[in-house]
Amino acid sequence: MKRISKLAILSSLALSSTFAVAQDITPTRVGPVSQYGQLMTGKNSQGKGRIYGSCEGVKDGAEVQVRGMSLYWSLLPKATEFWTEEGVSTMVRDMNIQIVRAAMATGSDDWWGCKDGSESCGDDKSAHITGYASDPEFQKNLMKTVVEAAIKNDIYVIIDWHSHNANEQTESAKTFFKEMAQTYGQYDNVIFELFNEPTDIAWSVIKNYANQVVPVIREYSDNLILVGNRQYDQNPQEAIGNTVSGENIAYTFHYYANSHCWSGQTTWGSACEGANAQQAIDAGLSVFVSEWGTGNADGGGTPDQSKNTGWQNWIDGNKLSWANWSASKIDEGTAAFQGSSSKTSLQYTTSGNLVKSYLATNPTSYTKCGGSETPTFAKATHNFxxxxxxxxxxxxxxxxxxxxxxxxxxxxxxxxxxxxxxxxxxxxxxxxxxxxxxxxxxxxxxxxxx
Known part of the structure; x- marks a missing residue:
């Protein structure tokens, strides 16, 4: 949730041979992407929403659940140190992650309290970082570094427009996602997250924004798209019977273990946040936990072991994929790394050790999808x-x-x-x-x- 003041597959798609794509990036290992293929939404035999891989398709027992880490907002050196090939590779090696989420700052965020290029801040990016609106090239380069590192490591990567007010940034989002889809949309690794944690705004507003951004991506890619929902991604049930237009779209759900509950009612009498997600799942919507924390909703707090165990049991029961907040050494209870950590050497906090124990149950080896009678799903640049x-x-x-x-x-x-x-x-x-x-x-x- 991390508040700081402050998306079945495409049924109609035409790919052009003229768009710019990344040069072929060859994985250095056989990982989850080679085994599962492109992630895709679907329903199990009970009609519950799930995520599947294109290698096996939609069938009971073939659900795909991938788990990993979310990078912190791309605004502080203690975060951006891990927005690197070394940082991603170290998490693959030491934490056994299957997915990384790149939470890119989208506005004119300035956490130093000074303006770009002013004498007090200068242009030193190691000391002064601003969001996409004021420094798009710097932020895009961070994103491209993470995406290409994920492809090399054969893990999934979420390209996250990390904004609470993306509906006010529609044109910027369309420009950004067009470039990302053009460049990386042919890789099964890539997932597009359109709207991180909308505030308390109507679903109709969020849906209208998504209906403008999805077609931009679909010009170039049929990969999984994640769409946020009202009140910090805690109301995916509001999309039941009123979904975003298109295919291969899932809905995000976020929680923080100390602050939220997975079933029943909250202390103030409303349905638990997890109950909202369960309602969406039971209605056939695919749900993706693109962010969760072991502590409090503000990023602080000491992880409660019992509450975290309860949440993980609920998640595993619904085969939900997740990315933990946060892969950083920020001075917060939910940060996974201690301050002495570096992009090549990780020392873990209480939260980090807890999350690492969950990730230890991820597979340690993978088998590449293939077979003469089974369609293969490697993407390529086409001249038709x-x-x-x-x-x-x-x-x-x-x-x-x-x-x-x-x-x-x-x-x-x-x-x-x-x-x-x-x-x-x-x-x-x-x-x-x-x-x-x-x-x-x-x-x-x-x-x-x-």
Whole structure:
């Protein structure tokens, strides 16, 4: 929550060969991304919202739960030291993380109380850091460093627009997410978080903002998108029957163990925060815990072991993925690292040791997804375009071989030399996987027949 004063897969997507992408980044290990593939929303056989991997698809027992750390706001040296390749690699090695969240400051945040370039602050970025609105290049470079480090380590990474008032920053957010999706949207590692912890504003306002930003990302990527909700991500149930437009969108939930409860009622008589998330899950929405803390909602406090155990039991029961706040050595109870830590050497606080014990149950080895009859999901830069209209697949730029699979990986058809339009009218309504091979590259898309 960390208050300081202060997002099934795309059913219609056309990828252009002209957009800028990152040069191929090769993982240095086989990690969770190679095993699970692109993360995707879905429901289990009981209709409860879950997260799945594109390797196995949507089926009971194939739910994907990844756990890791959230970096602190990109505003202080005690935080940004870990916004580095060394910092991410050290957490992979020492903490066994499967995901890292990059919480990028978005405004003109100035925690030094002085203006950019003034004599009292100067331009030394190690001593004076401001947010995206006043220094976009610096903040984007921090983000790119973390994203590329995550790809090299074969873990997932959340590109987080870390704002409490993103609805007032729509154009900036669209510009930022367009560049991120263009550059990294072809990598299964990447998750886009559009709105960190909205304040007490109406869901209609948040949804309107998201409905403007999602299409910008969808021009270039069908990866998982996370959308925040009212009162610091504690009301995902408000999206029931009123979801953001598009596919592969999950809803965030945040909690701090000492301050919030997972079931029943709060001391003032309202439903527990966790009960709100449970309502959303039970209604079929996929929920993602993109931030949680072991202590108090303000980032302070000593972790309560019993409360943290209760929260973890609830999380594991719902197969929820999470990122713990925070991977920093900030002087706060929820910071994971002691002040003597560095990006290559971690000493842990009480909170850090507790979180590390949870992460110790993550797998220590992974098996790369593959098999001749199972679609592979590695992204690539393509010199042909595809789009779906609900009843047909359209291919422009090449002749391609098309294979259609169920979400469980069962092959339904294979058609060679498709150029132009392939009718999908023979398929019953539902979601399917298309593997498209042309010009020596592969493209995989999940689409919906209506």
């Amino acid at each position: 375009n595809t789009s779906f209209d609900g009843k047909a697949l359209h291919i422009a730029g090449t002749s391609a071989t098309v294979e259609i699979y169920t979400l469980k990986g069962d092959k339904l058809m294979k058609v060679d030399h498709v150029s132009g339009t392939l009718s999908l009218a023979s398929l019953p309504a539902g979601k399917y996987i298309a593997k498209i091979q042309g010009n020596a590259t592969n493209m995989v898309r999940v689409f919906q027949v209506k």
